Amino acid sequence: MRYLKIVLVGLILIGSYNCKEAKKEASEAAEEMEETMEEAVEVEMISFKMEPKSESGVTGEVTFVQENDKISMVGTFSGLTPGVHAIHIHEKADCSAADGTSTGGHWNPTAEPHGQWGQEGGFHRGDIGNLTADANGNARIEFSTDLWCLGCDDENKNIVGKAVIVHQGTDDFTTQPTGGAGARVSCTGIIK
Template structure:
């Protein structure tokens, strides 16, 4: 009889231990699932078509991606004159004027001087910079604005929605005020959600 009692006690201890291990595993799985939910990153994207302006054939597209508070734009163009071209964000998503002037000036919500992105002397929030078109008139630019921009956040100093992308005929010299002496507007696309 004592052997039976001892065997039952041993079985009870093993069963309780297994049950405790299973509960611990279930608790760990729950924590893991909760952590996965907490680490989901919101990604917003806007893709826009770039249309020719100023009697040119410059077209293309731009994709803005806002991931984890960091905004990047990748833009691809064709029909450009070979060489360097400026690209900026302008005040209004209105590409209705044949020369693109309906977009207004450079987007500059903080009233800084025109300059190269990140310059200590200041720069417009729309001062992206220059990119190069190859001998076939094709050009690409990838630009990371970090946390300086957002998509649809409502902050007037950061929100790019309602603005426009403009490609210029020439190169931005980063010093001439307020435009960088970049020349005419050859392509336009509105940043609209």
């Protein structure tokens, strides 16, 4: 009987130790999961339709995805004339004018000259560049940068409250302050 009591006490101690060890492991796993969640990628997305301007019939959709400190933009368009067209971010999310001029000029919070993105001599934060429409008038553009953000406190980076404009012509990257891109044929405000 005494042997049985010793075995029973031993089993209780082992069980108690195993429970304590299991609780400790569970607690460590929970802490590790919490740390992983804190390091998780923050992703935010906005998507919107483009509306025709200047009697063009140009439509499309633009999506901005912010992943941590980088924004990726994807735009698809239809109704363009075949060839090269400029695309920019403009100052105001106001597409009320029939010709899109209610959006103001290119978004340029750092007061740089107009130019090609990333090139010496400066560029507007809104100087995205050009896209090419195929023979059917369809075009797609992909663009990424860490110089934009969605709703952050840095007014030199925050694109919320701005507009996307597609132009009739090509951005020559030199004509000031617009790149000589011509009429505004499609517009949307970036409204979060």
